Amino acid sequence: MLPFNNDIESCLEKLNAGQLILYPTDTVWGIGCDATNEAAVAKIYQLKKRQDSKAMIVLVADERDILHYVSQPELQIFDYIKGVNRPTTVIYDGAVELAENLLAEDGSVAIRICDEPFCKHLIKRFRKPIVSTSANISGYPSPQCFMDIEPVIVDGVDYVVNYRQDDTEPRKPSSIIKWEKDGTLSIIRP
Numbered sequence: 001m002l003p004f005n006n007d008i009e010s011c012l013e014k015l016n017a018g019q020l021i022l023y024p025t026d027t028v029w030g031i032g033c034d035a036t037n038e039a040a041v042a043k044i045y046q047l048k049k050r051q052d053s054k055a056m057i058v059l060v061a062d063e064r065d066i067l068h069y070v071s072q073p074e075l076q077i078f079d080y081i082k083g084v085n086r087p088t089t090v091i092y093d094g095a096v097e098l099a100e101n102l103l104a105e106d107g108s109v110a111i112r113i114c115d116e117p118f119c120k121h122l123i124k125r126f127r128k129p130i131v132s133t134s135a136n137i138s139g140y141p142s143p144q145c146f147m148d149i150e151p152v153i154v155d156g157v158d159y160v161v162n163y164r165q166d167d168t169e170p171r172k173p174s175s176i177i178k179w180e181k182d183g184t185l186s187i188i189r190p
Contacts, residue, residue, distance in 0.1 A: 004118050004163035008125060011159060015126055019158035020044060022135055022149070025059065026087045026116035028142045028171045029149055030132035031157060032059075038099040044131060045101070047156040050138035055104040057089050057174070059114045059132045061123040066111055069129060071096050077179045084175075087112060091178040091188065102131065112174055118163055134173060144170040 011021050018040040021032045033040035035058045045052045063078050071094030095109035103109050114120055123130055134142035135149045143149045146165045176188040
């Protein structure tokens with residue numbers, strides 16, 4: 001039995017009900033919900049006091065998921081991702097089958113393939129992408145570990161994952177890139 005099995009079951013219950021979870025990712029702790037549920041996404045914007053015009057990151061379990069949620073991804077990006085040694089979020093044009101209020105104004109979406117065991121297992125069991133936005137009020141620094149998360153965030157979600165709460169290793173947000181139509185790479189956040 002996995003050390004986080006009870007957390008997975010509780011998260012699945014909340015995600016399926018359109019509720020919010022607070023969970024560890026391959027980067028910082030995140031606030032998550034079903035990335036296909038507009039009402040759930042709206043709850044995150046409200047909790048973070050964030051403008052809904054600012055897009056959020058989506059986590060998937062593998063490359064196949066990107067092919068399902070992006071209309072025409074540039075396949076070269078998969079080779080690039082395999083060559084980086086840090087969690088990297090990619091902005092893709094042509095998002096499909098995701099909550100509209102999750103996307104950027106131009107219809108693009110920021111997606112990261114997550115290799116962290118808890119997240120990967122959760123996404124595979126949920127069978128849909130999960131929103132991952134840092135567990136902070138908009139404009140404030142991202143928490144580097146669970147102890148840094150403000151009580152208003154902890155109290156504002158429907159389930160808080162127990163797994164990795166005692167991990168004090170400082171974590172950083174992912175790098176963010178965009179693969180342009182002409183084949184060039186733009187670094188949004190190093």
